[in-house]
Amino acid sequence: MPKVLIIDDDELICETLVKVFNRMGYDIFYQLTLKDGLEQIFADNIDIVFLDVSLPDGNGLQAIKSIKKHPFAPEIIIITGNENIDGAELAIRSNAWDYISKTGSMKKFKFALDRAFEYRKQKQAVQSKHTVKRDLIIGESPLILSCIDKVSKAAVNDIPVLISGETGTGKELFSRMIHINSKRSHAGFIVVDCAALPEYLVESTLFGHVKGAFTGADSSKAGLMEMADKGTLFLDEVGELPLNIQKKFLRALQEKQFRPVGGQNEIKSDFRLISATHRDIGAMVKENKFREDFYFRIFSMNIHLPPLKDRKDDIKLIVQNHLSNNKNFSKENLCSVSDEFLRELQIYDWPGNVRELITIIDLAQSEAGAGSILFPHHLPSHLRVFNIRNKFDNSTVRDMSEDFVSPAVQNIGNTLKFKDYIEKMKCEYLRVLLSNVQGNIQHACKRSGLSKSQLYRLMQQYDLKNN
Numbered sequence: 001m002p003k004v005l006i007i008d009d010d011e012l013i014c015e016t017l018v019k020v021f022n023r024m025g026y027d028i029f030y031q032l033t034l035k036d037g038l039e040q041i042f043a044d045n046i047d048i049v050f051l052d053v054s055l056p057d058g059n060g061l062q063a064i065k066s067i068k069k070h071p072f073a074p075e076i077i078i079i080t081g082n083e084n085i086d087g088a089e090l091a092i093r094s095n096a097w098d099y100i101s102k103t104g105s106m107k108k109f110k111f112a113l114d115r116a117f118e119y120r121k122q123k124q125a126v127q128s129k130h131t132v133k134r135d136l137i138i139g140e141s142p143l144i145l146s147c148i149d150k151v152s153k154a155a156v157n158d159i160p161v162l163i164s165g166e167t168g169t170g171k172e173l174f175s176r177m178i179h180i181n182s183k184r185s186h187a188g189f190i191v192v193d194c195a196a197l198p199e200y201l202v203e204s205t206l207f208g209h210v211k212g213a214f215t216g217a218d219s220s221k222a223g224l225m226e227m228a229d230k231g232t233l234f235l236d237e238v239g240e241l242p243l244n245i246q247k248k249f250l251r252a253l254q255e256k257q258f259r260p261v262g263g264q265n266e267i268k269s270d271f272r273l274i275s276a277t278h279r280d281i282g283a284m285v286k287e288n289k290f291r292e293d294f295y296f297r298i299f300s301m302n303i304h305l306p307p308l309k310d311r312k313d314d315i316k317l318i319v320q321n322h323l324s325n326n327k328n329f330s331k332e333n334l335c336s337v338s339d340e341f342l343r344e345l346q347i348y349d350w351p352g353n354v355r356e357l358i359t360i361i362d363l364a365q366s367e368a369g370a371g372s373i374l375f376p377h378h379l380p381s382h383l384r385v386f387n388i389r390n391k392f393d394n395s396t397v398r399d400m401s402e403d404f405v406s407p408a409v410q411n412i413g414n415t416l417k418f419k420d421y422i423e424k425m426k427c428e429y430l431r432v433l434l435s436n437v438q439g440n441i442q443h444a445c446k447r448s449g450l451s452k453s454q455l456y457r458l459m460q461q462y463d464l465k466n467n
């Protein structure tokens with residue numbers, strides 16, 4: 001929901017605008033002083049500000065320039081009780097969106113707000129298309145482009161993001177891209193792998209501890225949450241976070257402060273949270289294995305990364321990119337790929353996704369040697385076996401369908417009775433089945449699901465032989 005802030009010392013005006021704008025679907029706040037207003041603009045990523053000119057602690061017009069210097073500055077609409085042409089000119093020259101009189105009708109306020117928001121949306125869409133740094137994310141398929149678009153949206157705000165997807169789909173990579181493109185990029189990107197932490201270490205690793213907090217705590221130690229101050233905290237495999245820690249974490253997220261293990265004093269840390277999971281957290285909530293309040297907090301925005309098998313067009317790009325960036329080979333000794341090699345990669349279903357693809361390319365390269373052309377026989381045998389089976393199953397299905405459906409289908413529109421049509425189909429099915437297994441009854445039973453006695457009975461009925 002777009003966020004609007006009113007900075008005006010007249011509380012009555014603020015409350016009237018809050019009511020009206022709320023009804024229009026905006027998330028709306030107000031502050032009575034310039035100082036409090038300026039603090040909230042950047043803490044809450046405000047989209048549009050209604051800014052009064054005469055405030056108890058400063059002049060709104062003079063504040064515009066410094067607000068606008070910020071790369072994520074909101075659109076500013078100046079509101080004033082004493083309209084004057086110089087003030088209006090200064091506002092527009094300082095890049096304010098509009099300048100309106102407080103005595104104007106409510107319609108004017110609503111119109112200015114809607115137009116400013118329309119403009120902001122367009123501006124962000126253009127920015128997101130052109131400015132997101134995505135050099136490490138390879139792929140041009142529509143599925144991956146839509147995820148990159150979400151990265152650019154996530155980068156211009158500060159809300160928690162949950163990245164979901166199978167293992168190896170790039171959850172950590174995408175999280176880093178959000179961080180790199182965000183206003184927090186100058187600070188750290190701190191990774192916490194919740195699945196790798198033993199339960200007794202989770203709390204102190206995240207929140208830190210003071211000296212003597214437990215046996216072996218010989219000195220105080222800062223936690224990862226403190227280290228992420230001003231930066232991004234990446235909670236990998238968030239589904240593994242114990243329930244009691246989720247509760248403490250939620251508080252830290254809301255208050256932006258927490259207490260280290262064994263400590264008395266609260267520590268402040270302002271971090272952006274990005275979480276990742278390969279699990280269905282919604283289902284875990286239903287089974288009481290994950291806290292609902294924590295889930296709602298971390299799920300403000302979701303980016304679901306598609307498995308590689310759903311975006312096979314990207315395989316060629318990833319292979320080429322990985323080969324040309326391989327630091328183990330000099331430029332003259334880079335491997336190239338044959339069409340057959342790429343075709344094999346397209347057939348496989350990639351349960352380990354991009355990570356598995358990269359590993360397979362490395363294996364094939366080391367098998368082939370520097371400067372070689374990669375052929376299918378450089379691929380590991382498990383992959384080639386999978387592909388052979390896949391090709392065989394598909395061709396069997398294709399053979400059978402081409403052989404027996406066509407003649408029968410041609411007759412549907414003729415005078416065949418339903419019963420006769422079914423009989424014909426059964427006979428054709430059995431004929432093709434027996435031919436494909438070259439009369440091997442055992443194989444025919446396995447493929448058709450018929451028992452031996454059923455198969456013999458049908459063969460007798462349709463006068464078919466197994467040779």
Ligand SMILES: Nc1ncnc2c1ncn2[C@@H]1O[C@H](COP(=O)(O)OP(=O)(O)OP(=O)(O)O)[C@@H](O)[C@H]1O
Pocket residue numbers: 136137138139165166167168169170171172173174236276278318354355358
């Ligand atoms: N779109 C992509 N383009 C290029 N490389 C990618 C892409 N997606 C993933 N990778 C690479 O694949 C590997 C695995 O990515 P990453 O660790 O981000 O996956 P993950 O989803 O976090 O995996 P896991 O769930 O197992 O932790 C990394 O080497 C990463 O750089």
